[in-house]
Structure formats: structure tokens, C-alpha cells
Amino acid sequence: xxxxxxxxxxxxxxxxxxxxxxxxxxxxxxxxxxxxxxxxxxxxxxxxxxxxxxxxxxxxxxxxxxxxxxxxxxxxxxxxxxxxxxxxxxxxxxxxxxxxxxxxxxxxxxxxxxxxxxxxxxxxxxxxxxxxxxxxxxxxxxxxxxxxxxxxxxxxxxxx
Amino acid sequence: xxxxxxxxxxxxxxxxxxxxxxxxxxxxxxxxxxxxxxxxxxxxxxxxxxxxxxxxxxxxxxxxxxxxxxxxxxxxxxxxxxxxxxxxxxxxxxxxxxxxxxxxxxxxxxxxxxxxxxxxxxxxxxxxxxxxxxxxxxxxxxxxxxxxxxxxxxxxxxxxxxxxxxxxxxxxxxxxxxxxxxxxxxxxxxxxxxxxxxxxxxxxxxxxxxxxxxxxxxxxxxxxxxxxxxxxxxxxxx
Numbered sequence: 001x002x003x004x005x006x007x008x009x010x011x012x013x014x015x016x017x018x019x020x021x022x023x024x025x026x027x028x029x030x031x032x033x034x035x036x037x038x039x040x041x042x043x044x045x046x047x048x049x050x051x052x053x054x055x056x057x058x059x060x061x062x063x064x065x066x067x068x069x070x071x072x073x074x075x076x077x078x079x080x081x082x083x084x085x086x087x088x089x090x091x092x093x094x095x096x097x098x099x100x101x102x103x104x105x106x107x108x109x110x111x112x113x114x115x116x117x118x119x120x121x122x123x124x125x126x127x128x129x130x131x132x133x134x135x136x137x138x139x140x141x142x143x144x145x146x147x148x149x150x151x152x153x154x155x156x157x158x159x160x
Numbered sequence: 161x162x163x164x165x166x167x168x169x170x171x172x173x174x175x176x177x178x179x180x181x182x183x184x185x186x187x188x189x190x191x192x193x194x195x196x197x198x199x200x201x202x203x204x205x206x207x208x209x210x211x212x213x214x215x216x217x218x219x220x221x222x223x224x225x226x227x228x229x230x231x232x233x234x235x236x237x238x239x240x241x242x243x244x245x246x247x248x249x250x251x252x253x254x255x256x257x258x259x260x261x262x263x264x265x266x267x268x269x270x271x272x273x274x275x276x277x278x279x280x281x282x283x284x285x286x287x288x289x290x291x292x293x294x295x296x297x298x299x300x301x302x303x304x305x306x307x308x309x310x311x312x313x314x315x316x317x318x319x320x321x322x323x324x325x326x327x328x329x330x331x332x333x334x335x336x337x338x339x340x341x342x343x344x345x346x347x348x349x350x351x352x353x354x355x356x357x358x359x360x361x362x363x364x365x366x367x368x369x370x371x372x373x374x375x376x377x378x379x380x381x382x383x384x385x386x387x388x389x390x391x392x393x394x395x396x397x398x
Contacts, residue, residue, distance in 0.1 A: 118221045
């Protein structure tokens with residue numbers, strides 16, 4: 001097969017793999033307005049990214065193996081062109097929003113009179129259900145953004 | 161705050177993104193995307209479904225502790241605290257300096273103005289926090305329901321109640337000193353939990369109406385038809 005065509009395919013595969021993860025990350029970045037259409041595209045890309053990026057990585061590896069013989073200095077570029085699909089396959093399995101805002105894995109609670117870490121004037125989100133009352137300090141919520149809990153036997157998500 | 165059970169299945173949520181500065185969460189079970197402020201699935205298999213709202217009550221810790229001495233409080237995560245991830249005490253001043261990304265162009269109020277939002281019978285109305293604090297209490301009618309908006313002694317905790325007692329609207333006024341409310345019909349005294357603490361109506365409880373503390377641009381973004389309370393215009397119909 002035409003080596004030029006294979007090189008071209010490899011470049012396309014690398015660009016596509018990158019686009020699948022970069023486009024949604026770009027669209028849903030903070031401090032930038034989002035449109036319904038942009039969100040829909042991001043949603044679809046995020047859903048297919050884990051599969052598409054693995055397929056791209058496999059295709060990339062196959063192309064590099066095919067081109068390896070006979071490519072002397074070109075081997076450096078072959079390796080470089082494998083990096084985008086490899087990065088994308090990894091990134092598609094990450095939640096970068098949880099890098100910025102770590103989820104609260106094991107939420108702990110303290111009795112109201114022993115909670116020295118909240119100031120009297122600090123705001124809390126309060127909930128009371130079936131005789132059980134819980135306060136979620138806003139300064140903590142503003143970082144974690146969501147906390148899951150069961151209050152009065154009702155599972156809830158506290159959002160901020 | 162939302163109940164997480166839908167169709168008998170309990171969902172588990174993760175932060176998944178941001179939509180015009182209001183976050184999106186994704187559930188592990190179906191992968192649907194949910195808008196935090198509305199509790200509605202905007203994309204995915206559950207698109208169009210809504211979570212059941214848990215009434216929101218955003219008040220000062222001192223007030224909450226007085227009302228719920230047996231309650232429990234979320235503890236800071238040691239790792240997040242050690243890394244300095246939690247907001248400082250004056251964090252709202254810092255937020256005010258952040259850029260705003262929004263499609264909202266409605267400049268009747270400053271985009272970053274803090275408002276108290278109320279939705280009754282599908283009618284939304286925003287009250288500037290400064291008006292709420294200065295006029296405490298505000299008496300108004302939204303969606304046909306007579307309501308009162310009250311600020312607690314701490315100056316920041318805000319609650320709203322229906323002013324209907326036995327099917328009739330009562331007017332409520334601040335007592336002097338401003339530690340509670342008094343109604344015009346019977347002279348009974350009412351506290352910040354909406355309960356009559358003395359007078360002929362002692363023991364009666366006003367129905368709570370949920371309020372949301374929010375920035376104007378965010379409130380306007382999710383309540384495009386919202387009215388705005390005009391300070392000084394008493395009993396303005398909406």
C-alpha cells in the first residue's frame with residue numbers, strides 16, 4: 001500500500017482521537033457561555049470517547065507497525081503520532097472536573113455542639129427529614145459542590 | 161438539594177461539567193446529565209425527568225444550631241482542608257471579582273447582584289438582598305399567594321412564609337426591637353421559624369415558601385420570566 005496514504009491516515013487518526021476529548025473539554029469550560037447545541041455535541045462525544053479513543057489507539061498502533069520497517073528517522077514521528085491517541089484513551093477515562101473539585105468520598109459528621117470548624121456567622125445548607133437534621137457548611141459545599149447523604153432514611157444529594 | 165431516588169432506583173452523582181456557570185452532574189447508573197439548579201435531566205436516557213426537590217434552607221450556623229441542637233454537621237475533609245481548598249470566611253467577596261460567563265443580557269439588576277428568589281404557582285420573583293435586609297419584613301403576593309420575606313437577627317438568614325392564616329391573609333410587621341414579627345389581625349407574635357410564640361394565635365405555624373439565594377444572572381437564566389420586586393411599592397401584584 002501507498003506509504004504516503006498510511007502516514008496521512010495516521011495523522012488523521014491522531015487528530016480525530018484528540019478532537020474527541022478536546023472538543024467537549026473546550027465547550028464545557030468554566031467562565032465561557034454554553035449553548036444547548038454545544039452541550040449536546042459534548043454529551044455525545046463524551047459518551048463515545050472511551051470506545052473511539054481505544055479504536056484510534058489500536059488503529060494507530062497497526063499503522064505504526066506497518067510503517068515501522070523502512071522508516072528510519074521517521075520512526076521518531078511515528079512514536080510522536082501515537083501520543084495523541086494514547087493521551088486521549090487515558091483522558092477519556094478521567095473526570096477532570098473531579099481533579100479540580102475532589103469528590104467527598106467518605107463524608108464525616110460531627111454533633112452540632114462539637115462543630116468547632118464552622119463559624120456562627122457562616123452559612124449552612126440545612127435539611128430536616130423524619131426527625132433528623134443535618135447542616136452542610138457552605139464554605140465546604142462551595143468546593144465539593146455535591147455531597148450525597150441519607151437523611152431521615154431519604155437518600156439525597158446536596159448541591160451548591 | 162434533591163432526592164436521588166427515581167423510579168425506585170437510587171442514583172449516584174458526579175460533577176460532570178458546567179452550563180453557563182451552573183454545574184452539570186452525571187449519574188453513574190444511566191450516564192444522564194442533570195442541571196444542578198433545576199434538578200432536570202438535560203441530556204441522556206433520563207432527559208426531561210426531574211428529581212424531587214428537597215426544600216432548601218440556607219441560614220447561619222448559629223441559627224441552625226439553636227433550632228437543631230441535636231443535629232449533625234458535615235465535617236471538613238482533612239485532605240481538602242490541608243490543601244487549602246475550602247473557601248475563606250470572606251469568600252463571597254472573592255466570588256464577586258470572578259468573570260461572569262452568561263447569555264443573560266437582562267441588566268435590570270447588576271449581574272452579580274445577590275437576590276432572594278421565590279417561585280409560587282409557576283410565578284418567579286426576585287428580591288434584591290439589600291431590599292430584603294432594609295425593608296425586613298417584605299410583604300408581597302406572588303402567584304396569588306400572600307407571602308412575607310423575613311431576615312433573621314443575624315442579618316443574613318432569609319426565609320419566606322405564606323401569610324395565610326385560616327384562609328385569610330394577615331399583614332406582618334417587624335416588632336421593635338426587631339426580634340420577630342407581629343400580625344395586624346390579632347397582634348400575635350411570630351418568630352423566624354414561622355411559629356406564633358404568643359398572642360391569640362400562639363402555636364400556629366405559617367407554611368414555608370422556599371427561597372433561593374442566588375446571583376441575578378443565574379436566577380434570571382433559569383427563570384426567564386421572573387419579576388423583580390420594586391422597593392417601596394407596597395402590595396405590588398405579580
